[in-house]
Amino acid sequence: LxxxxxxxxxxxxxxxxxxxxxxxxxxxxxxxxxLRTRRSGMVxxxxxDLANPVxxxxxxxxxxxxxxxxLACVLVDTDNDAGREADAVAGQRDRGCDGLILASVTRHSxxxxxxxAAGVPAVLVTRGTDEPTLPLVSSDDATxxxxxxxxxxxxGHRRIAYLAGPPDVSTTVTRLGAxxxxxxxxxxxxxxLPVRSCAAYTVAAAEPxxxxxxxSQPEITAVVAGNDMIAVGCLAAMExxxxxxxxxxxxxxxxxxxxxxRLKPGLTTVSIPQxxxxxxxxxxxxxxxxxxxxTTAAVLLPTSLVVRASTSAPRPGALAP
Amino acid sequence: LxxxxxxxxxxxxxxxxxxxxxxxxxxxxxxxxxLRTRRSGMVxxxxxDLANPVxxxxxxxxxxxxxxxxLACVLVDTDNDAGREADAVAGQRDRGCDGLILASVTRHSxxxxxxxAAGVPAVLVTRGTDEPTLPLVSSDDATxxxxxxxxxxxxGHRRIAYLAGPPDVSTTVTRLGAxxxxxxxxxxxxxxLPVRSCAAYTVAAAEPxxxxxxxSQPEITAVVAGNDMIAVGCLAAMExxxxxxxxxxxxxxxxxxxxxxRLKPGLTTVSIPQxxxxxxxxxxxxxxxxxxxxTTAAVLLPTSLVVRASTSAPRPGALAP
DNA sequence: CTGAAAGCGCTAACAA
DNA sequence: TTGTTAGCGCTTTCAG
Numbered sequence: 134l135x136x137x138x139x140x141x142x143x144x145x146x147x148x149x150x151x152x153x154x155x156x157x158x159x160x161x162x163x164x165x166x167x168l169r170t171r172r173s174g175m176v177x178x179x180x181x182d183l184a185n186p187v188x189x190x191x192x193x194x195x196x197x198x199x200x201x202x203x204l205a206c207v208l209v210d211t212d213n214d215a216g217r218e219a220d221a222v223a224g225q226r227d228r229g230c231d232g233l234i235l236a237s238v239t240r241h242s243x244x245x246x247x248x249x250a251a252g253v254p255a256v257l258v259t260r261g262t263d264e265p266t267l268p269l270v271s272s273d274d275a276t277x278x279x280x281x282x283x284x285x286x287x288x289g290h291r292r293i294a295y296l297a298g299p300p301d302v303s304t305t306v307t308r309l310g311a312x313x314x315x316x317x318x319x320x321x322x323x324x325x326l327p328v329r330s331c332a333a334y335t336v337a338a339a340e341p342x343x344x345x346x347x348x349s350q351p352e353i354t355a356v357v358a359g360n361d362m363i364a365v366g367c368l369a370a371m372e373x374x375x376x377x378x379x380x381x382x383x384x385x386x387x388x389x390x391x392x393x394x395r396l397k398p399g400l401t402t403v404s405i406p407q408x409x410x411x412x413x414x415x416x417x418x419x420x421x422x423x424x425x426x427x428t429t430a431a432v433l434l435p436t437s438l439v440v441r442a443s444t445s446a447p448r449p450g451a452l453a454p
Numbered sequence: 455l456x457x458x459x460x461x462x463x464x465x466x467x468x469x470x471x472x473x474x475x476x477x478x479x480x481x482x483x484x485x486x487x488x489l490r491t492r493r494s495g496m497v498x499x500x501x502x503d504l505a506n507p508v509x510x511x512x513x514x515x516x517x518x519x520x521x522x523x524x525l526a527c528v529l530v531d532t533d534n535d536a537g538r539e540a541d542a543v544a545g546q547r548d549r550g551c552d553g554l555i556l557a558s559v560t561r562h563s564x565x566x567x568x569x570x571a572a573g574v575p576a577v578l579v580t581r582g583t584d585e586p587t588l589p590l591v592s593s594d595d596a597t598x599x600x601x602x603x604x605x606x607x608x609x610g611h612r613r614i615a616y617l618a619g620p621p622d623v624s625t626t627v628t629r630l631g632a633x634x635x636x637x638x639x640x641x642x643x644x645x646x647l648p649v650r651s652c653a654a655y656t657v658a659a660a661e662p663x664x665x666x667x668x669x670s671q672p673e674i675t676a677v678v679a680g681n682d683m684i685a686v687g688c689l690a691a692m693e694x695x696x697x698x699x700x701x702x703x704x705x706x707x708x709x710x711x712x713x714x715x716r717l718k719p720g721l722t723t724v725s726i727p728q729x730x731x732x733x734x735x736x737x738x739x740x741x742x743x744x745x746x747x748x749t750t751a752a753v754l755l756p757t758s759l760v761v762r763a764s765t766s767a768p769r770p771g772a773l774a775p
Numbered sequence: 776c777t778g779a780a781a782g783c784g785c786t787a788a789c790a791a
Numbered sequence: 792t793t794g795t796t797a798g799c800g801c802t803t804t805c806a807g
Contacts, residue, residue: 162489162550162800164489174549183510184510189505189507190504196504196530197531206528206530207496207527392714392717395717396713396717490787491786
């Protein structure tokens, strides 16, 4: 029955066996097979929060590749609690998962180093650790932010603020770093550009921070938000302060989440290939599991700038000292 | 080591065994255990599309209950392809899943009957079949729609149209049925109220249908959409036709998806307890798996009307013949 | 090239 | 109350 050794067996016998199997309704028992081969055919996927609209499509990409390879996708949600990550991974390992895909990692998480040390096949998605550990598949956030800053600079903005996400996730530092570098390249002094940090990538966390930023730094003409949710929080703050977007202030986000293009004004942002990111991560893990050659470095998938109505040239006079 | 028979064993022996186990780093092998007990400790979860913002939170609710019970959540996405459902379920069964949760079911899907016949513990979520089969956990859509129609009727609307979703999913018929019943109770003739069907619960599918409805039935003063995405599609059509919301037309959706409250105007809709729905479905399955008593009928969780700016009284004169 | 047998690690039934 | 044993269904090795 083993297709791998067709040919090494007399055709007649093979046919006879196959027919009997079909007649008897024989279906191999995967669990018994797992016990014998020490392979479960399962991959553990750990996500920080499935309710987050960027996570769903990524998992969908992962699952679709795993399914295609005959592997099961075992999902655990850490509820954005970094402490639950180790438990989640332990649970997956205990279940005998052949490999792991982690979308939940924080910058200083001990889990990836432990997995490396234990030789467990694993891949990171979206978020990485400060010290390079496991291979990471993500969007090319730096290039995306650079495009956003370039867009704003081309419109004439020079007083640009940044609303960052929580400092413990790598995307926050990557995007902020790219923001500063891009501003510098545009001839601005990054040290002079206001930067504020939001406790979470949520509207609720961002709104008060944005309100504080806008009232204390009225001279800024544009805001780059760490992601779309933070941008929406900023929009909410502006509304309360009767600031118009983009007339009084241009605003950009990141991720192109559902419906942000239908807000008033439609949000200028960067769209990322979520599904492909998940698919690439799964493929990378499959290569590793199959013993094929595979990237050990980061894989960054291209983003694209989506210009909508939340950005325009600063109003005349705003740039005067 | 078995906690179930503590007490039936001398304490000294139990302690000795436990200590040795700890010293040797003994960890029971779940796969071997599964082979012996014929229980995998896994539950298969089949979803139609993880990228859909209502699905993520439901799965999160499911996973959180399963994790709490020590069970794994094995996820498959059918990509909204009804044909893949049977394959997905077969895959899960083949893997030895102890139970199944199906969020992907269409009205005439043969899968639930087959599962019932095979005696497989399984539960439906969100969507059910026409013929009652497996227990269903869902939001109480009928009551939600009734609240929406009541809200519109109280504002004075009498020419109300319905933009339905695809006819093959149960939520479409449930909501449409509730719409008709509620209109009738409000003293309107359901036969005279325009109803149009969209091929999918998406903005893209809804927009042309809405445009056609609005141009052919200019006398309507309010639209009830099958869900928020269809409502957004209607909003897009209105924008292109220079119809104002709510001045020219009131609009309501369903589900309270992320950001619909931040559109202009904020969408009046019905919010559903997504996470609780998932959690309830998982609990129901756990009861079944544990041989406890469990509901075999539908479980409908309460919704709540969220009134925002997309609804107002019809403009004066709109109701004249 | 084919058939037989051992054993993966566990649990449940049984004997002591 | 404790220790022993058979066997879950498969794969792999070894003898025929």
